[in-house]
Structures are given as structure tokens and as C-alpha cells.
Amino acid sequence: MDYKSVSTTHIDPYRAGCEIGEALKDTLPEVILLFASITFEDGFGDFFEGLYDSLETKDVIVFGGTGDGIYETSLTTHYGVCALGISSNGHIRWSVATEPSVGSDSYNSAKLCAITALKQLGENAEWAFVLADGVTADGTEVVAGVSEILSFPFIGGMTGDDRKFTRSRILYNNREIEDGVAILLATSGIPFITHSASGFNPIGAQGIVEDSHGKTIQRISGQTPLAFIKKQVGKPIAEADLGILALATYVDLTPERFIMRTSFSFDMLTGAITTFGSLPTGTTIRVSGAGREQLLQAVKNCIESVMLTGFTPTAAIIISCAGRKWELDSCGEEEVRAIQDAIGYNIPLIGFPSFGEIGPFLKDDGTYTESFFHNVTIVICLLGA
């Protein structure tokens, strides 16, 4: 496997595309994973023009999406484009499927997308990258739909914008897809290892979700969510100075295994909150918090866990929640640096700050849990040769 990463901060989309294409041209990539900020006013049309003009071929899968910035081996910034060229010299087969209207029925859209991708692949897939519109999709349902079809752990993220929560794009082969879901599948042959971590700690008492509709929660343990959170932290959510406030929801009811949910809006009038991923009625949750130190320590712990397995990375993909960089009040370079401290600064690395992350937990015995939809989490995927 050959990997090469490249990034550009060129404001002109064509030129940006040209820079990316020219950098990757020589590696003859089969797949270009592409993440970009949503800076180009007129869209990505010119970008793809420049990319293909530089590559001098359109025989390449370009798959990616927008986020609140980019991470690349040599650059971490709010604005730009990054790309990872992947070449297997024909040993790996790839397929991509997209499905529209993920916002209206996230589960079925994702499920159908997975079915289509799998069908197109024509054989067993062993690696998958899932993207969905972070502004419209219900991440929990997306993962549930994909998990119905794919029996192996998969990674991915929710596309986003520059913290405006108004628009995001999935980028696929000269197309910009809004309110959609897309899956990149690969057959066996990509050595990889992945893990997830958040750094959050539950600080409140347990609550039970008693009333929720889609991604909007209306009642937790007899109270409105805002009242419940206020009770746990002693202050209204807006006043709480405990870093990011998120809800930990328990997987298989063990105190150690929980996944995070954050809200992207709340209604002061009704006290309801809307999260990036739905929390079904009956879910047990606890208010959780994390500060800067906990976030960075989680990244270090995560990459250490991965490296302890003895895996030798030759490339890295990072999907880190945009909320983490907002809390860090940076471009997220601290997280990238922490990972590069572990894997090396020369390893091709790309990623993006997402509006939701998809990935499993790596267990101590080296196996994986199922893939979960996360918030305020970092998903690290190392690829091997």
C-alpha cells in the first residue's frame, strides 16, 4: 500500500485542486480521501476541475467531505483542503455508494447505502469509511443502519461547516452531496487498527431519557433536559464552566463503557435539547464534563493503546469532533501533535474536525466493540502497508 498526504490553503478552488492533484499525481492513487473546510464560495466544482486537470485522469475515487478545518501531516488549520492518496497497486477493490435524504430517514438511507456499496463491491468488504451530513442526519440511526449490513467495525464521521451548523457537503467524484450519506468500501488487504476516546468523565447522577423524538430530548428523569443538566452541574448549561458538557450514555450498562452525546441546540422555552445523535427513550445518561487536559490526555491514551498492539502505521486518518478543537480554542494542532509524537512526524496523516464521529473501541484483547456514533470523541485509524 502506498499513501501520500497533501494539503493546501489556496483560496482559489481551482488552484487548490491543482495543488492537491499535482502532489498526488505521481503516486497514481486509486482513492483520494479528501477533507476540506467549506470556504469555497462557489463550491467545489473548480476544485475538482483543478484536481482532475492536475491528475490528468479521472480514473480515481475522490471521497470525502467538509468539516470545520483540516488536519494534515504538515498543517492543521481552520481553512483548506487535505487529501490522502491511497494506492494498492490493484490489490484492493473499492466501491462507493451514496444515498440522499439522510435527514428524513437516517436509518434506512444508511442501510440502503451500505447495501448498494456492498453490492457494487461484489465481494466481502473489510474496511469502510462512512460519511453523513452532520447538519441533517441522525448519527445514531446512520450507524444503526450501516451496522445492520456491515458486520465488521467501520469508521467515519459527520460532515460539517465552520461552526454555523447550516450546511455541509459530502464530496464524491466531482459531486457535492448535501443531506446525504456515503460509504467507501474496500476489500481485504488494508491493514488497519482503530480506536476511539473522549476523555470525558461522568459528573452527575444517572438519568433516564423518558421522552425523545428523533434527536430532540424532552424529558430526563421527570425533568426537562436543561433542568436536569442544571441540577447536575449546579448551574444552567450556559453558565456551566466545566468545559464541554456532554451526556454519557452507557453501552451494555457497564460503568466503564460509555459513549458521548452533545447538543447543538437547546430550547430555553421548553428546556429541550437537540443532539447530534438520537438518544432513545429508556437510555441511561449521565452529565459529563472534560477540560483541556482531559481531552489531550484522552488522545495520548488512545494512540498509546493502539501503538501498544505493535501495529506499524504507514498512514493515519483522524476524525476528531469539532467541539474538541473549540474547547481547545485552537485548530486542533495539539491533538495532531500528540498523535504524531507517537507515530512519527513523517507518517502521512489527514483528518477533519467533524460534527460526529463513527468508530469502535479497541478492547484490551485486541478485538473491537461494535461501531458507535460518538460526539466529542476522537477516532484514530492507522493504516498499514
Added chain:
Amino acid sequence: MNFRLLSLVENSPDGFQYSPNLAQRDVRRWPFALLASSREEADRILAPFGSSLAGIIVTFGPRYTWHQCTPHLFHLTVPHELQTNLEQLLLSHLSLLDNYQQAENRLIEQTLKFQRSREESHRSRQEFELVKESLIEELSLRRQVEETLREREAHYRLLTENVADVVWKADRDYCLTYISPADERVRGYKAEEVIGRHALELFTEESAAEVVETLRQIQAAELNGIMTGTITFEAQHRCKDGSWIWAEINSTPERGADGTIVGYNGISREITKRKYTENKFRMLFDLSPIGMAMVDNETGEFLEVNNAVLRSTGYTKDEFLKLSFWDITPREYESQEQEQLRQLSETGRFGPNTKEYIRKDGTRYPISISGVLFVDTNKRQVVWDIIEDISERRAHENEQLKMEKLKSVGVLAGGIAHDFNNILTGIIGNITLAQMYLESTHKACRPLSEAEKASARATELANQLLTFARGGEPIKKIISLRRIVDESLSLVLHGSNVKGQVDIPDTVHSIDADEGQLSQVFNNIFINATQSMPGGGILTVTAQNKTLDNSNTLGLPPGTYVQIACSDVGCGISEDLQKRIFDPYFTTKSSGNGLGLASVLSIVVRHTGHIGVSSEPGKGTTFTIHLPSTGNAYSAYQSESVEQNSFCHHGGSILVMDDEKIIRDLTTELLEYLGYRVTTCRNGMEAVALYRSARESDSPFSAVIMDLTIPGSMGGRETAEQIRAFDPNACLIVSSGYSNDPIMSDYATYGFSGAVSKPYKITEISQMISTLLSAHQ
């Protein structure tokens, strides 16, 4: 260098690439220079590529001009003669343009960053406004709440600071955070001296220990998930002046939202007086020797009970309070119980009734029970029972009854003994007379002697009866121990297969004792010994002189004693029975009355002596008697056989007063034999008249022998008084069949000169009269 030099004109100068059809990559990627024939041609060719192109359109013209078409597109006209240097000229311009573009790129990038920063700031501002609104709302609410709290606090402070009880608050660690001024009034401590201190410091040590135990129980309950509410307890509180008071504390936990205790609120009320009263009544209740119990009138369950009832029934308090009165009342009292209940409902009280209770061990005991009905503070009908254990009273009554019976028997026995003694006086007296009239070799002497002994035995029995019936004081005289023992042994062992051995040296001191009573002592002991050896054996009697000092273990005063040991080799007495053999009515014999050894003990004690027993079952028994001795040996063992002409007499006349004719006749014959002139009368009045008449007629009586008891008439005591009134020197001798009458033992006090018990022997009478008349002469 990333530039493109493009040309639309054929035969372009060096460095230019001719391309009549341009692609995006030619003009979009890098800044370019486009050589065209005209500006219009260039515009036409470049139009499809948008307006963001960066480059220089070059045309030839008469002079050198520079014109900006768009922000990044320029038009340069160059004279033909500068063609050769055109490449150099354009490259430098393009380099500038590239730099300019890059600078713009960075500017745009910075602008974007600035914009983001502003957006972040705006977002923060929005959040701040949101927070501010929320804060203002909260502050307003808080202000309202604080205002309300202040009002309420003022209201409650007014209440708490003026109430007599002490109001207090403590934190979760039991440290006081507030205490009302009442505490200073009650205990003398100012609030600032108390606030911040641990609540346990309020109490005395003893109460603190109890409170700690209560708190531990509460903590344990809380840990087990049991939420405790208000608790009430009493404790002794320290006062500033060193004294202490009792207070009743009501404490309520204050809980947080999650239910855990965050503090305590309470009220304490002084109850010292009430406590003293309670304690007093509790003590009265608990220590009362009379049983008391409180019973629920509806259920019959015991609600409270005192120690007296528990002692009698054998239950513990916990056990008893689980009982109902039917558990301890025998069923045969059911009708009585029903009657009691009826009385209770009609009159509000019942009893006293007598019934029985059943003890825990199943035995019964008699009680006297009475009850009063009242309604308690819980509106429950409760009966206060007074329950008296009358076991002892019953036993005492039975004892009294026995004693009364015995007394009656005693009176009867006494009466019989008295009459018997009178009869025996006649018998023995006549035997004595017969002996006096017969020659000593006469055949009839021996039977007469045996008859005399039998009469003596009869006398002893009568005296035993009298002793037991009336328990009289001993009439003491110096007697020979050896003689008493011999006589008793001979009498008891006559006809038995037990052999007697006596070892009483002549050096053994004489004793001052009632001969009859002492005979009883030995008779009873010897009879028991004989009966313990049904197959025969040896009964040994030894005596020795003993001197006891202050440290003697017998409890006897220091002095000289005679120690007499009576030993048998019979069945012996077990150690348990040895403790009881001297108890009245105790007997192991099927036909015994249990009075033999009781009377032995009684006689020995009245003689200021001591009796002890040592025995081993199967080996024999030894009774050891200590009696005060005279300190001198009995000078002669004088035979009591009748000796003719051995009597002393002084002559004179003697008045004999006795209601029994046989006594009068016998005494007359005896005294006339002795040479006295005898006048007799039947009662005291006759005696006084006769004595007075004789005195007045100058032929006074030398002595008067008068019976102590004259039924239905004046007896000896009164007669002596009357005679003494006109003749203080009268020689008056009292005689009685009641040998243990106090007058007989202390005759001088009652005005008599001597006393002689019936049946008396002629020697006795003779010696007494002789002695007395000699003294009067």
C-alpha cells in the same frame, strides 16, 4: 517559477508557447502572460475562464502602456522594438503578480481567520448575552427568594428567639450552627459559646454515650437505605454553673435533593422536673414490693410490669410483655375473670380478688389482685393491676393456724399435764408413804420402787408435755449429770437391743439445770439414737469439763462448761438433713411429730448452752451438748432411795392449800409423818382467813404450802400477796403441777419463800420445809 507565457500569435518571441486554444490549466493554475494581437482577441479567449484569472495580456503598440483590467488581470502594450526583452520583462512582472496574488491569498486567509475570530467573539457575546439574561433572571428570582427568605427568617427568628424551648440547627457533622437565646436562659451559655461546638459537648458523659449509640443506629439505618425521620430522645445537658438538666430533644434530619442528610433541626425542652417525677414514680414502680402491671383492656396484653411481678413469675420483662393475662391465669378462674371484667366495665375497678398465677416454670402461686380502669393518652382503655404475691401470707396464715392448733394442743397438753402431775403427786406420794411404812426388806418394796420409777417416767412425760406446750423457763437446781444420764439411759434402753456406755468421771462438774427438762433432752437424744440402730448397737455418753474463752466458735459466753457427747453407731444423718433436724415439725419418722429435737434445742438454749451434731450416713451420729457448769464437781452421788428416818423436821403447823382432795390428803399424811401439824383448805380465801385466824390466836402457821392454780378461785399468787400484806415474814411455799411456770422459777419475786413442783417427793418437801423453817427461826 510557475508562470506561463502563452501566445495567440504565431511566430511568438522566444519563451512563449503558441496555443490558439487554451485550457483551464493554462490560465487558471499560475499567473500567465498572453500575447495577443489585440485586447479584444485576448478577452474573447479568456472569457470562458472566469474573472479570477491572474495574468497579463500583452499586445504590441506604439508605446509602452500598463492597464489594469480586473484585480488580477493587466494589459500591457509594448513597442515592437522591445520584443527581444519581452520574456524578461514579463517574468519580472509575473513574479510581482504572483507575490501579489499570494499576498492576497494570505490576506483573504487572514480575513477569514479574522472573520472566524469575530464570529467566535460574537458567539461568545451571544452566549454571554444568553448567560447574562439567564443570570439576570436568576438574580431576580434569587432576589425575590432572598427577600422572602429574609421575611421568613425574621418571622421564624421572632418565634424561635421567644419560645421557651431551645431551637437549634446542626450540620451533618453534628456541629451546631444555630441555637436560640432560650439556651442561655436554660443552661447559661451564650450562643457564641455554643455555636460551632459538637452537639455531644452539650451533654453529660453518660448521656453523650447514649446519644452516640442512638446516632450510630441512625447511621446504620441510613446506610441500609432506611431514611430516618424525626427522633425523640432525652439527655442530660451540662449547664454553665456546673449543674445539669434533663431535656427532651426532637431532632429532624434535613436532606439534600438526593436524599442524603445535610444537617439537623431540632427543639429541646427542659424536662428536669418531669424527669425527677418520672424517676420517682418509676423507682416506686420498679422497687415496689407489691406487683403492678398495666394491661390493655381490649386485648388483654401486658403493657408494663414491675419487678415484683417478674420476680414472682420468673419471667424476664421482655418475655412478660409478650404475654396476655390468660397466659398466666389458670383456666379455672375464667368465671372470676369474667366477673372482674364486668365489674371493671360497670364500676371502673375490681377486687381485691384472690386467685393464682402460673409461673414460668409451670408452678402456681396465690395472688391478691385488684384493678382500676383508665384511658391513656392514646385513648386506649388500660387496666392498672395491683398484684400481691400472698404466698408468704398464706404460709404465715397456715403457720399461724398450726401454731394456734398447737397452742390449743399445748393448752390442752398443759392442762392434762397439770392434772396428770396432780394425779402423779397422789400416786408418788402414796408410794412414798407406803415405802415409808414398809420394812426395806418387805417384798412390796421392789414393786413399789418400780412403780415409783414408772411414776417418775410419767412425771417426765408430763413435764415434756408442759415444756413443749408452754416453753417454760427452767427451774434450775444443782444436779448430777451422771444421775440424769443414767436414769434416762436406763429408761430408754430398757427392753432394747442397744447397749449403753457411760463415761462421766466424778470430776465432771455439776450443772445448774432444770432436772425435768434435762431429762427430756437426754430422753429424746437417746430415743433417736436407739431408733437409728434397729439391729442393735452401742450408745455412748461421755462428759468432760470444758473452759471456753471469748474466741469459742459456739457463740457461748466465756466460762466453764460441761461438754456432753452422745454417740451412736446408727444409720447416721445426711448433711442436708443435719441442717433441718432441729426445725420444728421436721421428722423423718413416719409417726413422728417433729418436736423432739426442736424441744431439745429449745431447752439447751434456755440453759444458755449449745448443741451440735456431727454425723455420717451409715456410720453414726454424735450430739455434743455444752452446758454451763457450776465449776465444782458434784460432791456426792446421793441415792434417791427412800430412807426412813432420814428426813429433817422442825415441828410446827403447816397450812396446805390445794383444790385437789387427793393432794390435800397425801400432803397431810406426808407432813404428819414428818411430825408437822397440818391444816388444809381448798382455796386462797380460806387460806388467808385461816392464816389470819391462826396468827391472831397466837398459833400461827409455820409455813403455808399453796397450790399456784386454783381454778375458779384465788390462787397461790394472790393468796401470798394477801398474807404478805399482814405477815411479811410468812413462810410461803408455792406448789404447782406447771413446773415451768415463771412463778415457780422465780418464786421469791412473787413473795414466796420456796417452790416445789408436783409431783413432789417427801424428801423434797421435807428438805424445803426444814430449810425454810430453819431460816425463819
